[in-house]
Amino acid sequence: MDGPLYEQIYNYLYEKIKSGELPTGSRVPSEKELATQFGVSRITSKKALEILASDHLIERVQGKGSFVAEHMPDRKEKESENKSSQQQWKVIGLILPDFADSYGLRLIQGVEERSSELGGRMMMKLTYDKREEEEAAIRSFHQIGVDGLIIFPVHGEHYSPEFLRLVLDKYPLVFVDRYLKGLAACSVYTDNRSASYDITKYLIDRGHTKIGFISLPAENTSTIEDRILGYTEALIMHGQQLNPQHLMTNLFSSVPRSFEERNVQVDFENVKTFVELNPDLTAFVVAEYNLALILREVLLSLGKKIPEECSIVCFDSPRSPFHKYLFTHVRQDEFEMGRQAVELLQKQWDSQEVPFHNTVPYSIIKGDSTL
Structure with a gap:
């Protein structure tokens, strides 16, 4: 059988009802029984039963189970009605740690715009980079009955077991910003290895021979790992x-809700120590915009002139008139990332094969932080 697993269970039970094998009033297998029979999660079997109930094919009685309805609608009429409704109201659940004008806002806009163009709707939940919030968001979107998920995973060494469950259930799913090693799932992201190589080469081409790297801990996060690889390869x-x-990877104040005075001050002192211990460094590749802000303040506090004495490059830098200082940076096409994520979901809804790895373009933007 083709199509999503919940749909396969739906069709299986419908045929049993249609053929009379499950006659009017008879008990339908429970969520747990169906999950065991089909080798899926109870979330998937529950969704199949909920759709059968919404189509008036079964009646669900709390505490007793599900039973074949006495009066069932015409199947062809119901299919036509459902198809028309689904085409107009596909609902996408977007889960991401946080967003800012430096990164994330345009991603959301891309998802929303392409969803609307395809006749869909977007729902969003922030996790603030907490795994328990991420898992709760996945479960709540399942309960609501969204048609697909776009997830910006939290930073960390291990990914949520909920992800594996979604993949095994063949649930329409796209990861954005990064890919997850060992998980056969569709992802769309920037080629961070290549981008980091290019931005490091940008500094080398301008005569820098002592270049540092500053970031969050890698912690098995492909985005950071690939940026470190690109830097070292260059x-x-x-x-x-x-x-x-020359590598500093123990900062954390660019994690959502951590860019606060106390946390920033801790990272400020750590970066200051790093710079003082490496006085030969004349340029820095910084993995995140907020960390580049901290580095800039550190260098200025030490009397360093930017870019005459020290250069800074980073990933992403707001291009708003309210941000007068622009770092030389890798500009990720997050708007296209969002649009492409929706298109990859659409292909999954249409039962088309989708590649696991999909990249979006990037560009190097000259700013005030390099000569």
Whole structure:
């Protein structure tokens, strides 16, 4: 059988009802029984039963179970009605840690615009980079009955077991911003390895031979891991010495809700110590915009002139008139990322094969932080 697993269960039970194998008034297998029979989660079997109930094919009695309805609608008429409704009202659940004008806002706009163009609707939940919030969001969207999920995973060493359940259930799903190693799931993201290579080479081409790297902990997060790889490859390919002491990957104030005075001050002191211990560094590749802000303040506090004495490049930098200082940066096409994520969901709804790895373009934007 083709199509989503909940649909397969729906069709299986419908045929049993239609053939009389499940006559009027008879008990329908429970969520648990169907989950065991089909090897799926109870979320999936529950959705199949809920759709059967909404189509008036079964009646669900709390505490007793589900039973074949006495009066059933015409199947062809119901299918036509459902098809028309689904085409107009596909609902997408968007789950992401947080958003800002530096990164995330345009991603949301891309998802919303393409959803609307395809006749769908978008619902959004923020997780604030907490795994328990992410898992709760997935469960709540399942209960609501969204047709597909677009997820920006939380930062961390291990991914949620909910992700594996979604993949095993063949639930329409797209990850954005990163891919998850070992998980056969559709993702759309920037080629961070290539982008980091190019932005590091940008500094090398301008004569820098001592270049540092500053980021969050990698923690098995493909985005950060690939940016570190791109940085190291650029140095090696251009005959630069790779010094592990020039890498700082223990900051955290760009994590959602952590860019607060106390946390920023901790990272400020750590970055200041890093810069003071590496006085030979004349340029820095920074993985996140907020961390680039901290580095800039550190360098200025030490009397360093930017960009005359030290250069900074980073990923993403707001292009609003309210942000007068623009870092030289990798500009990710997050708007296209959002649009492409919706299109990949549409292909899954249409039972088309989708590639697991999909990348969007990026560009290097010259700013005030480099010569």
